[in-house]
Amino acid sequence: MARIVPLVATVEEHLAKWISRPEDYRPKQCPHCGLARLWCHGHYCRKADRGSGELNPVPVPRYYCPGCKGTCSRLPSCMAPRRWYLWSVQQAVLVCLLAGVSLEQCAAQWAERGPALSTMRRWWRWLKARHMEFAFRLRNRQPEWGRAGEWREFWRGAIEEEPLRELMAYLDNEGLIVP
Ligand SMILES: [Zn+2]
Structure with a gap:
C-alpha cells in the first residue's frame, strides 16, 4: 500500500x-x-x-x-496501521515470545504499563499466520534469511538484524497489507 x-x-x-x-x-x-x-x-x-x-x-x-x-x-514507520501500540512495543513482546517466554510470563512482565495478554496473543498469532507470505518477500530483500528453517527462527534472525518497524515498512511498500 x-x-x-x-x-x-x-x-x-x-x-x-x-x-x-x-x-x-x-x-x-x-x-x-x-x-x-x-x-x-x-x-x-x-x-x-x-x-x-x-x-x-x-x-x-x-x-x-x-x-x-x-x-x-x-x-x-514507528507507528503501526490499525494498531494502537507502536511497533517498538510489539517488537519487544514478540522478541520475548520468540525467545520462548510464555504469554503469561510476558503479560506479567509488562503488567500495568503494557498490552493485555489477549493483545499479545493476537500479535503472536498474527505473526505466525502471516509468516509464509511475509518471509517470502523478506527473503527477496535478504536471501540470507532463507536459511532459517522454522518460522520462529526466521523472525529471531530477521528482528535481530532489522527492527520490526522497518521490516513492516518494507512489506507495506512491496504492496502487502500490514499488519
Ligand atoms: Zn488518485
Whole structure:
C-alpha cells in the first residue's frame, strides 16, 4: 500500500521530520489511480504515545489526489496501521515470545504499563499466520534469511538484524497489507 514512510524510529523523530523534511512524507503517486502529483491535505490525529502521553495527539499527514479526488495518509514507520501500540512495543513482546517466554510470563512482565495478554496473543498469532507470505518477500530483500528453517527462527534472525518497524515498512511498500 506504500502507506508507511520508512526510517522514522520514534514519535519524536516523526514530529521533527514532519517540520524539517515534509516532502519525505508525500507519496510518489496516488494509491488509488496512480497520478503522480498529490496535494497536502492537512492531517488527522492519533494517540500514538501510550507512555506518558505527552506527545499526543500525534499528527499523521494526509494527501489529496486531484485526479480521482481520493485521499490517503502516510504513517511514520514507528507507528503501526490499525494498531494502537507502536511497533517498538510489539517488537519487544514478540522478541520475548520468540525467545520462548510464555504469554503469561510476558503479560506479567509488562503488567500495568503494557498490552493485555489477549493483545499479545493476537500479535503472536498474527505473526505466525502471516509468516509464509511475509518471509517470502523478506527473503527477496535478504536471501540470507532463507536459511532459517522454522518460522520462529526466521523472525529471531530477521528482528535481530532489522527492527520490526522497518521490516513492516518494507512489506507495506512491496504492496502487502500490514499488519
Ligand atoms: Zn488518485
